[in-house]
Amino acid sequence: MFPSSLPVPRLPDANTLPTLRWGIVGPGWIADRFASALCGHTGQQLVAVSSRSVDKAQAFADKWSVPHACGGIDALLARDDVDAVYIATPHNHHFPDGLRALQAGKHVLIEKPLALNAQQGAALQQAAQQARRLCMEAMWCDYAPKYDVIRQLLADGALGEVHSLIADHGEFFTPDHRIFNADLAGGPMLDLGSYLISFSILVGGAPERIMAQGEPAPGGVNGQTAMLFTHKGGMQSVLHTTLFSNTPGTAVIAGRDATLYLDGQFYAPGNFRLVSSDRRQTLHWEEPASRYQQLCHEINHFAWCVGQSLTDSPLRSLATSLLTLRAMDEVRRQIGVVFNEER
Ligand SMILES: NC(=O)c1ccc[n+]([C@@H]2O[C@H](COP(=O)([O-])OP(=O)(O)OC[C@H]3O[C@@H](n4cnc5c(N)ncnc54)[C@H](OP(=O)(O)O)[C@@H]3O)[C@@H](O)[C@H]2O)c1
The missing domain is CATH 3.40.50.720 (NAD(P)-binding Rossmann-like Domain)
Known part of the structure; x- marks a missing residue:
């Protein structure tokens, strides 16, 4: 509905x-x-x-x-x-x-x-x-208002059964940036890719199957990676990250009843629209792209957790962080990226 x-x-x-x-x-x-x-x-x-x-x-x-x-x-x-x-x-x-x-x-x-x-x-x-x-x-x-609205839409079943997530996150970096430095665990995966993989787990849960292909960058780090995740029930996430170029950074969550279109950068403050599958109804989320001002939400949530004597956040538990890390581990295994500390 x-x-x-x-x-x-x-x-x-x-x-x-x-x-x-x-x-x-x-x-x-x-x-x-x-x-x-x-x-x-x-x-x-x-x-x-x-x-x-x-x-x-x-x-x-x-x-x-x-x-x-x-x-x-x-x-x-x-x-x-x-x-x-x-x-x-x-x-x-x-x-x-x-x-x-x-x-x-x-x-x-x-x-x-x-x-x-x-x-x-x-x-x-x-x-x-x-x-x-x-x-x-x-x-x-994960602590920002936009993501909380999306979490509620998914939990309420507003999209119906979700079949697909399509998202990318590419950014152009100059060669002196730490992202090209293998000694600082460079490459797009831990920087840009973590937003993609984390969002895919938020929407579909832990991936049951992962396929990934990567291309190297100068400096001995990965340069770009395309990933296909299959989640429980057959939902697929098609994800791409690159440090070579700016890409739209949009995300689309496609369900049977409605599709959610997030403007780029999908993880940052900004707009989205929810469109019914018959295209007759649309709801808009609009907010200024105030960007890093919204770091205040993670700070406030952290203080709230301490006030509640929690050692783990109910919004982003360490178990959820671990799911992201496990998926990134598997992607890196497939594309052959090993960090210095792991050798
Ligand atoms: N939430 C977000 O939107 C966001 C955005 C960007 C980055 N990040 C994350 O934040 C982290 C830092 O990124 P950043 O872009 O802020 O990096 P950055 O500008 O290079 O700053 C990193 C700081 O770490 C310190 N540091 C300690 N050991 C270091 C070493 N061996 N080499 C270099 N610096 C070292 C440096 O401080 P001193 O030299 O003063 O010790 C440096 O100022 C990354 O893990 C990244 O994923 C998050």
């Missing part, structure tokens, strides 16, 4: 959230946007930042009025006034940095992907349970 209106996104009441004292590890590109969202759009406090260079940490601290600039992660983790740590280092640092933060007794929000592979992810899950601290993957779209 085609809905008469779109569901309302369910977000935590910002007035009821505990105010956590945050530390940021790795003041790079995304950390800057995270600090902007935290300072401008949440009631949370940013109290410390760490970098391998204390001067760099100080420059970030000056920009965002952070009281403490630390030379290295250990100095930040030793601080008693830090409740929660946001790990914004390159992919292959997520596991060791996240583990140290949990072992230091901090709640930890780890940039996507949670870890390099499912084995590392499972170790983080175990460490969080042992430390009784929250560990959450910063897959920011």
Whole structure:
């Protein structure tokens, strides 16, 4: 049955959230946007930042009025006034940095992907349970209003039986970007591909069969990969990611009763439309492409989880993060990509 209106996104009441004292590890590109969202759009406090260079940490601290600039992660983790740590280092640092933060007794929000592979992810899950601290993957779209509306549409059966997901995520990068660096677990998979695979699991559950083909890029990393996932009941996800070029970044979820068309970039704030299969009815989701301001939702959800004494997010559990990592492991096995840490 085609809905008469779109569901309302369910977000935590910002007035009821505990105010956590945050530390940021790795003041790079995304950390800057995270600090902007935290300072401008949440009631949370940013109290410390760490970098391998204390001067760099100080420059970030000056920009965002952070009281403490630390030379290295250990100095930040030793601080008693830090409740929660946001790990914004390159992919292959997520596991060791996240583990140290949990072992230091901090709640930890780890940039996507949670870890390099499912084995590392499972170790983080175990460490969080042992430390009784929250560990959450910063897959920011999962906490945003748009995804909550989509989750509700799928749960309500508004699309009918879903047969297909078609999505791509390609971005052009200059050769000096870390995505071309094999020593930082480069290639599109952990950066861009994790959005695709995560979305495919949100729509269809864990894939039962995976087929993938990849093409290399200079620098010894994968350059682009095409993937076909088959989910329970025969639903198929057709996914493509590349670091060579910009692609539309759209996604289409096709069901028997209706089709959902997401504008590119499908995972970022932006519009979608739900169109009935007879094309007589359409519902529109419209929001400004405010983009990184919406990092505030993962920050607020994280604070809500801590307030509820949870060690795992009900919106994006570590088990869900592990499903994404397992699927990426299998894709990499098929295209022959092995990270340095796995050799
Ligand atoms: N949520 C999103 O939309 C989004 C967007 C972009 C990236 N990300 C994720 O965030 C992570 C960081 O990406 P980014 O683009 O922000 O990277 P970036 O600009 O290169 O920043 C990474 C930071 O990590 C620190 N670092 C520690 N060890 C390092 C090493 N061996 N080599 C290089 N840097 C090291 C660096 O800080 P110091 O030099 O100061 O120590 C650097 O500033 C990635 O895992 C990526 O997947 C998420």
